[in-house]
Amino acid sequence: xxxxxxxxxxxxxxxxxxxxxxxxxxxxxxxxxxxxxxxxxxxxxxxxxxxxxxxxxxxxxxxxxxxxxxxxxxxxxxxxxxxxxxxxxxxxxxxxxxxxxxxxxxxxxxxxxxxxxxxxxxxxxxxxxxxxxxxxxxxxxxxxxxxxxxxxxxxxxxxxxxxxxxxxxxxxxxxxxxxxxxxxxxxxxxxxxxxxxxxxxxxxxxxxxxxxxxxxxxxxxxxxxxxxxxxxxxxxxxxxxxxxxx
Numbered sequence: 591x592x593x594x595x596x597x598x599x600x601x602x603x604x605x606x607x608x609x610x611x612x613x614x615x616x617x618x619x620x621x622x623x624x625x626x627x628x629x630x631x632x633x634x635x636x637x638x639x640x641x642x643x644x645x646x647x648x649x650x651x652x653x654x655x656x657x658x659x660x661x662x663x664x665x666x667x668x669x670x671x672x673x674x675x676x677x678x679x680x681x682x683x684x685x686x687x688x689x690x691x692x693x694x695x696x697x698x699x700x701x702x703x704x705x706x707x708x709x710x711x712x713x714x715x716x717x718x719x720x721x722x723x724x725x726x727x728x729x730x731x732x733x734x735x736x737x738x739x740x741x742x743x744x745x746x747x748x749x750x751x752x753x754x755x756x757x758x759x760x761x762x763x764x765x766x767x768x769x770x771x772x773x774x775x776x777x778x779x780x781x782x783x784x785x786x787x788x789x790x791x792x793x794x795x796x797x798x799x800x801x802x803x804x805x806x807x808x809x810x811x812x813x814x815x816x817x818x819x820x821x822x823x824x825x826x827x828x829x830x831x832x833x834x835x836x
Contacts, residue, residue, distance in 0.1 A: 647766075647770075649766070650766050650770075650783065653762060653763075653766065654711065654783070654786070655711070655713050656834050656835075657759055657763075657786070657790075658704060658707050658708055658711060658713050659708070659713055659714070659715065659716055659833060659834065660716070660755075660830060660833040660834040661704050661759075661790070662701070662704035662705060662707070662708050662715060662716075663715065663716040663718070663719060663722055663829070663833035664752060664755070664829075664830065664833065665697060665700040665701040665703075665704050665793075666701055666719065666722055666723065666726070667722045667723075667725070667726035667829065668697040668700065668701070668726070668748065668752070669694070669697045669698055669700075669701040669726075670722075670723060670726035670727045670730060671697075671726045671727075671729055671730035671744070671748065672690055672693055672694035672697055672730060673694060673727065673730060674726070674727045674728070674729065674730025674731035674732075674734065675690050675694075675730040675731065675733065675734040675741050675744075676690045676691055676694055677730075677731060677734075678730075678731050678734035678735055679734055679738075679741070682734070682735075683738060686738055686807075689803065689807070690741075693745075693800050693803065696796045696800075700793050700796070703789065703793075707786075716832070716833040716836060717836045718829075718832055718833060718836060722829065722833070725825075725829075729744065729822070729825075730744070733818075736812075737812075738807065738808065739808050739809060739811040739812040739813075740812045740818060742803075742804040742805075742807045742808060742809035742812065743804070743809045743810075743812035743815055743818050743819050743822075744818070744819075744822055745800055745801065745803070745804035745809065746801055746804045746805065746809045746819055747818070747819040747820075747822035747823045747826065748822060748823075748826055749797045749798065749800045749801040749804070750801060750823065751823050751826040751827055751830070752794075752797045752826070753794055753797050753798050753801065755830055756790050756791075756793065756794035756797065757794065759790055760787060760790055760791060760794070763783060763786065763787040763790070764787070766783060767783055767784060767787065770783075
């Protein structure tokens with residue numbers, strides 16, 4: 591039962607990813623923007639953008655605030671999950687530690703990017719940030735102590751939810767950008783939101799890479815797989831809901 595569940599989950603997220611990417615590419619061509627189809631860059635969109643940008647519409651501003659707050663909380667959690675796993679594995683299974691470190695380094699970059707965006711836009715962090723820190727570190731260390739397979743199953747669960755969440759955000763961003771192109775005087779959309787959409791897409795691709803890595807490293811062998819992954823998924827979805835609102 592475990593393997594088909596993993597594959598269907600990956601297929602669903604990836605199919606959704608492709609449809610969203612096509613929309614972004616189409617809009618980028620229409621507005622004369624360029625979309626980077628490569629791997630995630632270490633460039634930081636908060637520092638790349640001009641200091642002064644045209645004001646966003648109220649709806650766009652509201653969505654931007656929620657997006658940055660929840661994504662900062664999510665990347666904080668992912669950062670600490672891998673930190674907890676790496677802390678355990680470098681002592682218990684040193685051979686797996688470099689792989690965890692690679693994924694952790696990407697999450698550190700994601701976390702820093704959203705920290706910078708949060709500061710740039712003066713958006714308050716989630717009120718539950720102290721809870722996310724403790725829960726994420728505990729989840730990472732706890733699943734690592736259960737063994738390599740449990741840690742990889744944790745990655746499958748977390749990255750599936752994050753991948754779906756990023757796709758949902760990208761759909762909304764595409765709708766906002768399309769609306770801006772229709773209603774603006776010059777037929778162009780927000781440079782700021784387009785840069786954000788490209789960054790979210792790149793980070794989404796990193797998360798799906800982590801999911802693939804976990805599957806390739808025996809995630810489906812974790813016992814009890816379904817109980818473990820579904821519990822973590824439900825916890826992640828609850829955290830996303832809370833972080834968006836509080």
